[in-house]
Amino acid sequence: MFKQPKLRSLTFADVLINAFMFFVVLICFVPFLYMLALSLSSPKAIINNEVSLFPVGLNFEAYKQIFTYPNFFKAYGNTIFYTAGGTLIALFMSAMFAYAMSKRFLKGHKLVMMLIVFSMFFSGGLIPTYLLISSLHLTNTVWAMLLPFALNQFNLIILINFFRAIPAEIEEAAIIDGLSYFGILQRVILPLSTPALATIGLYTAVFFWNDWFNGMIYLNTNQYPVMLFLRNIVNGTAMIGDGAGAADKSTIAMSIKSAVIITSTLPIIILYPMLQRFFVAGLTVGSVKG
Amino acid sequence: MADSTMLSHSRRESPTPRSSGRRHFQRYWQLYIMMFLPLCHFLLFKYAPLIGNVLAYRRYRPAMGPYGTEWVGLAYFERFMQDPAFWRAFNNTIILSFGNILINFPIPIIFALLLNEVRSKRFRKFVQTISYMPRFISTVVVIAILSELLSPSTGLFNRVLGQLFGMDPIYFTNEPQFFRPIYILTDTWQFTGWTAIIYLAAITGVNRELFEAADIDGANRFQKIIYVTIPSIMSTIMVMLILNVGSLLSLGFEKVLLLYTPSNAMVSDIIDTLVYRTGLANQNYSYATAIGLFSGVVGIILVSTTNWLSKKMSGESIY
Incomplete structure (x- = not known):
């Protein structure tokens, strides 16, 4: 690095951009998280619509099968x-x-x-x-x-x-x-x-x-x-x-x-x-x- | 493409005038041997099917070879021109393609411009790495995940809609009016990060002095994007646009096939799926080849026209 550009504090635009990028990462990830959660949840939790992003009634039955x-x-x-x-x-x-x-x-x-x-x-x-x-x-x-x-x-x-x-x-x-x-x-x-x-x-x-x-x-x-x-x-x-x-x-x-x-x-x-x-x-x- | 420069190089470098052809082969025969097998493979698997397009003008008989038995002229072309199923597929292809380009051409550019504005280098790298992960996922997996997310009985999406707005579950993957948005938005999900790599590389190549000059002139960040960054990457944008328009008719055939259900057929039947159904499912080989050839020729016309237009208007071209 030659000259460090002068440090500026985060502006409103920066916060907005970072928030948006965080959202992008989430969008890319959520589907897999949901799949992982479903694969590790108990059938009962799935049928009762309890599973969202984290497994409910953790078990490995699906993988075993x-x-x-x-x-x-x-x-x-x-x-x-x-x-x-x-x-x-x-x-x-x-x-x-x-x-x-x-x-x-x-x-x-x-x-x-x-x-x-x-x-x-x-x-x-x-x-x-x-x-x-x-x-x-x-x-x-x-x-x-x-x-x-x-x-x-x-x-x-x-x-x-x-x-x-x-x-x-x-x-x-x-x-x-x-x-x-x-x-x-x-x-x-x-x-x-x-x-x-x-x-x-x-x-x-x-x-x-x-x-x-x-x-x-x-x-x-x-x-x-x-x-x-x-x-x-x-x-x-x-x-x-x-x-x-x-x-x-x-x-x-x-x-x-x-x-x-x-x-x-x-x-x-x-x-x-x-x-x-x-x-x-x-x-x-x-x-x-x- | 690079061929024009190759020509001049080969003239300059070529060490062999015609008289010493034998010496040329004595020196370089290994390179020709090396090329032999791959070239045969290339001609067999790329050019034999290309020549196989003559089947569009010939009648196919089982077990009589892939090139048909006798000439029938334009009979198959006339037939599909009068076939309403063809025109439905043609319209669906055009609408889906234009919708797709309209949404998914600008989004990666905007994404690249915004990502470039992220201050923290590590966060930027992280976002980029995550953003092109979907490109490596099989279409089958994308559609399988989608069908679970959108499932009317247990899908997460319908539950969120239900809890936030009190809406009744919607069978998204079965309703014709949702087919196009689903196709386009899954493309956005899958390819935005990947396509943005090319724009990000172009942005990195922009001369830093231009930004410094803009700073001195008192430009703010938004003005710098509009007046410096975008004009500087315009040539990349144009090249990508040509490639996009050129492949207008070649939609993600596999995805359409996976999303296809009898109830959304009126919007989801595109040229490629029609070729697949008439050709492979119903074994109307010649008829399907004629339709495929037609869309291939339209594709070539589209590429050369956009290329020519872009050369005229902006000086950018791919060949």
Whole structure:
């Protein structure tokens, strides 16, 4: 810091702005607090409308139930598999593609760049994509989740720009040391690119974690990801919980639904603040102006 | 985009005149190998479906490939042009999109401007971190939480309304008149903080001297926002506006699908859900492709028109 600006006392406007920001934080948080409260409350408290932001009649029954429900575990495991596998494939493909594309002297470079940019504005659409994937016989296999989404144009452009910003001297030194281009990518470029890789890795992982639609149209029931499982609970096509007492059923379902929401969202809420110093930079460096 | 600069660079840097093409490949073959697999993937999964749009002009027969069997001309286009379901979906798309841009384009700008006025750096960081958390939440979770919050029997929102104003519970997610506000406001909730990152970055880039000069001229905080900050981030605002208008027809299809109920269908059926229903649910592949292609072409026209207009009027463009 050079010169400390003169300290001014808080004006009325400051108080107003701070109050508003506090309100924003509350708005972002309250829905989760409510879900947490519902998932930990007793069915009786829920049915009597006693639960607002804190659990009433604290118990872990809902969590116990979903953790003994085999379909939930299956779906959760599927999601972890799609997220880990999909993100790995995406990073592998994107890194190779972007590294080659960061070399402007390659023949055909301009054409491929145009293909990438054009497909950002005009894409195949739902039906042609669906027909392609089913004619490749990928439907009802996990590859329908892992393969088609490996390359994303926005992520590619972030990565290409990042690779281009790495000083050429580093690479020239590596060439003199006798490294091949594969060696350079693996041993020099990738270690220098953790911020960009973390950024697009996070975007990709979030995409896979949150997906339900592709799971719905391409997979069969025992391959469903957890978000699709949740969606089926919400719209009533999947039932969860034992049928203990018909009157209790809807309220039990309510706390169970909340427990599924909490458990399926928690990993992401924990993960993103750790990676945020990367992705804020990644978003502003690579975005919009390309 | 960056292509114009790439052109000049490649001319300057290119170490290989045409005669030494062999040397070029001897030196760089690994880079071509590296590109091969991803490029094939890209062409297969991005361009094969793009070419698959010819299905809009061809008849589809099961198990005869994704590109159809024989040409039928504009038959499918003529059919949907006369289909009232299409025009209903078209109108719903336009209304929902414009409503969404009208509300959710300015809000992140205002949020960024206000957040920038927060004195405490730590509080500012904290608010920002919390504000983009919803962006990482699955649409399914957003809608699931919403349906519990708005539930007429036990939902928190109806209880608050009941206690404060003595109102009867309202089945918000089932009443057609609440569909658009719900769609737009959940978007506000989910994306305001995230979109504001771009504006905040632009505000941080504004030359400090401009503010000092404004201080000397005796401008107050509000005047500085109006006369210094906003004009300085105008180019960012314009670029974002072009991108927004360009994607006018591509609404959050998954969210609409999740909010869709038979009783709100008259307002919630948009082009994308129509494509989904006629295509995947009813297996009218060619017909649905024609509708999808139409909205894709309209989208491209929108992008290039706004881009052209903005170039004329403010000198800002995305390509």
